[in-house]
Amino acid sequence: MNESSDAARNSQADLYLVGAGILFPEHLTVQTIEILENCQRICTNVPETRLAALPKEIREKCVCLWPLYKDNRKRIDNYRDVIDAVVDIVREHRPSAWMTPGHPFVFDSVSQKLLGKAREFGWTAQIVPGISSLDTLLAQIPYDPCYGLVVHEATALVRDKIPLISSLATVLFQPSIFGSDLTHHSRQYAGPSLRDLSAHLLQFYPPQHKCALVYSALSENDDARTVWEALGKLDSISFDSLRGSTLFIPPVR
Numbered sequence: 001m002n003e004s005s006d007a008a009r010n011s012q013a014d015l016y017l018v019g020a021g022i023l024f025p026e027h028l029t030v031q032t033i034e035i036l037e038n039c040q041r042i043c044t045n046v047p048e049t050r051l052a053a054l055p056k057e058i059r060e061k062c063v064c065l066w067p068l069y070k071d072n073r074k075r076i077d078n079y080r081d082v083i084d085a086v087v088d089i090v091r092e093h094r095p096s097a098w099m100t101p102g103h104p105f106v107f108d109s110v111s112q113k114l115l116g117k118a119r120e121f122g123w124t125a126q127i128v129p130g131i132s133s134l135d136t137l138l139a140q141i142p143y144d145p146c147y148g149l150v151v152h153e154a155t156a157l158v159r160d161k162i163p164l165i166s167s168l169a170t171v172l173f174q175p176s177i178f179g180s181d182l183t184h185h186s187r188q189y190a191g192p193s194l195r196d197l198s199a200h201l202l203q204f205y206p207p208q209h210k211c212a213l214v215y216s217a218l219s220e221n222d223d224a225r226t227v228w229e230a231l232g233k234l235d236s237i238s239f240d241s242l243r244g245s246t247l248f249i250p251p252v253r
């Protein structure tokens, strides 16, 4: 055991909110691995097939909650079941971890609510940074946010009529489930209409301005994609290009 893992152990939390990163397991940080080694249970929404890539001693402690994300059910109801399952495990086994893709505090309402539960039950909680899809997007484009960057959730942007500034880049999460409050992981889901999203964006950016649908690889066998399209044609983009992606709009110069 080295000095840094001794330090992690000395300041032990009851519940760790950790990020699995995007490329899995390569994006797991040394800090996260040390914490996972020290946890009694690791609750996660990383699917079982992907957990097989973990070392045996970590994988054996994983409780895969992926089956609780029921297809075509309201996401909020699925999240509630997942939170209840994690709370039940943390009651019995401490320290435990909640391991979720990307960074645990980038667009993850389960992590936010678990932090609230920890406060409610008097548990110490620690948010452990992970590599987010925001990081992989910035590397993939590439774009340095020193030139300005606004980040929103696509559906909330339109619903709340949030204005944008065309001299700044905009990143929109969850365009592939735009306008829906359901869980969609079936291959039968045909994807959303982006008409209202496109209409909102065209109030601030010109129609010929190119945006990118960015998808970062999840494993060595997966392919990253970056699909450029004019904002005025966003609604005609195929769901194969949209699936699992994040929308990047560069600044108008």
Ligand SMILES: C[S@@+](CC[C@H](N)C(=O)[O-])C[C@H]1O[C@@H](n2cnc3c(N)ncnc32)[C@H](O)[C@@H]1O
Residues within 6 Å of the ligand: 022, 100, 101, 102, 103, 104, 105, 106, 107, 108, 131, 132, 133, 134, 172, 173, 174, 175, 176, 214, 215, 216, 217, 218, 244, 245, 246, 247
């Ligand atoms: C519920 S959020 C979770 C984000 C995650 N916590 C993170 O740090 O990346 C899901 C959204 O993150 C983005 N995302 C997740 N994985 C991605 C990937 N591999 N490539 C591009 N965007 C991704 C998409 O916008 C997706 O709809």
